[in-house]
Amino acid sequence: MRIAFAEIAQETDSFSPIIAERTDFEAYGLYFGNEILERMRGVGPIGGFLDVAADQADGVSLMPIVRAWGGAGGTIAAETLDFLIARFVDGLKRSLPLDGVFLSLHGAAASANEDDVEGHVLRATREVVGSAVPIVVALDHHANITLQMVRCADALVGHETQPHDPPATGRKAARLLFRMLRGEIRPTLRWQKIPMIAPQDQFLTSAGPMKEWFDLARAMELRKGVLDVSPYPMQPWLDVAEGGWAVVVHTDNDPELAQAVAVEMANKAWSLREYFWRSERVPPADAVRQAVEAKSGLMILSDTGDSVYGGAPGDSTCILRAMLEQKISCNALVPMIDPGAVHEASAAGVGAKITIDLGGKFDNIFNQPVRVTGTVAAVSDGFTVDLHDRGVCALRRTALLQVGSVYIALLDHRSFAVNHPVLYTHLGLEMADAKMVIVKTASNFQFFGRWRKGLIRVDSPGTTQSDLTAFAWKHLPRPIYPLDPISDWQA
Numbered sequence: 001m002r003i004a005f006a007e008i009a010q011e012t013d014s015f016s017p018i019i020a021e022r023t024d025f026e027a028y029g030l031y032f033g034n035e036i037l038e039r040m041r042g043v044g045p046i047g048g049f050l051d052v053a054a055d056q057a058d059g060v061s062l063m064p065i066v067r068a069w070g071g072a073g074g075t076i077a078a079e080t081l082d083f084l085i086a087r088f089v090d091g092l093k094r095s096l097p098l099d100g101v102f103l104s105l106h107g108a109a110a111s112a113n114e115d116d117v118e119g120h121v122l123r124a125t126r127e128v129v130g131s132a133v134p135i136v137v138a139l140d141h142h143a144n145i146t147l148q149m150v151r152c153a154d155a156l157v158g159h160e161t162q163p164h165d166p167p168a169t170g171r172k173a174a175r176l177l178f179r180m181l182r183g184e185i186r187p188t189l190r191w192q193k194i195p196m197i198a199p200q201d202q203f204l205t206s207a208g209p210m211k212e213w214f215d216l217a218r219a220m221e222l223r224k225g226v227l228d229v230s231p232y233p234m235q236p237w238l239d240v241a242e243g244g245w246a247v248v249v250h251t252d253n254d255p256e257l258a259q260a261v262a263v264e265m266a267n268k269a270w271s272l273r274e275y276f277w278r279s280e281r282v283p284p285a286d287a288v289r290q291a292v293e294a295k296s297g298l299m300i301l302s303d304t305g306d307s308v309y310g311g312a313p314g315d316s317t318c319i320l321r322a323m324l325e326q327k328i329s330c331n332a333l334v335p336m337i338d339p340g341a342v343h344e345a346s347a348a349g350v351g352a353k354i355t356i357d358l359g360g361k362f363d364n365i366f367n368q369p370v371r372v373t374g375t376v377a378a379v380s381d382g383f384t385v386d387l388h389d390r391g392v393c394a395l396r397r398t399a400l401l402q403v404g405s406v407y408i409a410l411l412d413h414r415s416f417a418v419n420h421p422v423l424y425t426h427l428g429l430e431m432a433d434a435k436m437v438i439v440k441t442a443s444n445f446q447f448f449g450r451w452r453k454g455l456i457r458v459d460s461p462g463t464t465q466s467d468l469t470a471f472a473w474k475h476l477p478r479p480i481y482p483l484d485p486i487s488d489w490q491a
């Protein structure tokens with residue numbers, strides 16, 4: 001069996017002012033050919049696929065093409081996507097003839113001239129391999145499912161959990177592919193778009209309406225003939241023509257069953273729509289006050305409007321401003337992506353006192369810089385973090401600025417480590433000494449789990465803010481809940 005595999009994945013925040021370029025993919029490791037086999041064992045959906053491929057009794061010839069993971073960021077530059085697709089198509093052609101294709105895509109990527117990147121990749125794949133070769137895709141469940149994707153893929157398998165377990169999704173999709181290739185199953189796909197969007201406040205699958213919806217998917221997979229049920233609550237900052245939630249169902253050659261399950265799943269999400277919009281978020285000043293008043297242990301301040309994991313720039317200042325205005329006296333950890341500040345702090349050197357205008361530079365619509373005077377407490381010239389199943393990430397140059405009891409970790413780029421304790425420990429801080437930490441995510445608090453005592457969702461403005469009604473939507477199909485009144489929708 002000859003199987004080509006590739007990863008072309010990025011999560012686009014349409015409202016972010018930063019354009020994603022080739023360097024954003026290189027920061028996470030842009031690999032071609034056999035280097036993918038060396039680097040991706042155990043990492044992401046590709047790692048999961050490789051595990052399952054290794055378990056096959058009959059010989060599998062692996063044809064690695066490209067691994068391009070860009071994290072979350074702004075719209076992808078046209079020439080960057082063109083470059084990736086050209087390399088991918090070229091590699092695919094050179095690996096013909098093929099028995100199957102495994103792709104790891106995000107599902108919510110948009111470039112400057114292509115608002116359905118995954119549909120584009122899948123159409124290119126289908127054009128090269130022809131109609132008979134199975135194409136199975138592992139997706140992030142925050143994907144936006146489009147007609148082009150459904151037409152060109154045999155299976156679109158999404159994550160089962162938030163926070164995600166990317167290798168598990170890779171294994172689930174890979175098992176479908178190998179069962180297809182052995183002739184054990186004939187997957188039939190049916191899908192249903194759901195005219196709604198929702199903020200990230202209820203996106204965790206461990207509780208609330210998302211748990212209810214995803215639990216239903218798992219229950220339906222127990223029905224005879226159902227192979228996979230993938231709910232897709234689209235990430236809420238993707239302003240594209242086919243945007244909105246969806247569900248994709250795969251059965252073993254039973255289109256009616258697939259259709260029935262898709263309808264039931266879609267109607268379930270619709271029935272929970274108001275619940276998906278419930279929120280416990282509080283204004284920045286109240287959030288800081290609550291964190292100060294909390295008894296002991298680490299309080300997580302989720303900067304929902306500036307989620308780097310959702311594609312935001314990571315330089316919002318509203319929570320930091322509240323800390324400084326309230327002159328807090330307990331230790332607070334603050335990440336700030338500001339290359340100019342990193343440069344100034346490291347040029348001044350450890351022990352120097354500096355006054356700088358911090359943050360609010362990339363995103364100057366929702367945020368403004370805040371002037372701080374502090375002492376440079378540490379400088380690092382580069383640090384490589386092994387994030388295990390999320391791969392390796394280079395922190396590059398960082399600096400620590402101390403303003404009273406507020407410790408600001410300055411980064412020169414949007415690193416995945418922005419929400420990881422190593423950002424602070426590699427600069428000499430002890431996590432156990434901190435009373436609060438700002439995280440640039442609304443869901444991925446797991447790296448701080450060991451110290452976490454509480455979580456406060458901050459209603460911070462920004463390009464990933466929960467108030468989706470405040471964005472200037474240009475492309476989203478209308479009507480859509482809750483931007484428009486829809487009274488009688490049914491799948």
Ligand SMILES: [Zn+2]
Binds near residue numbers: 142164
């Ligand atoms: Zn996701």
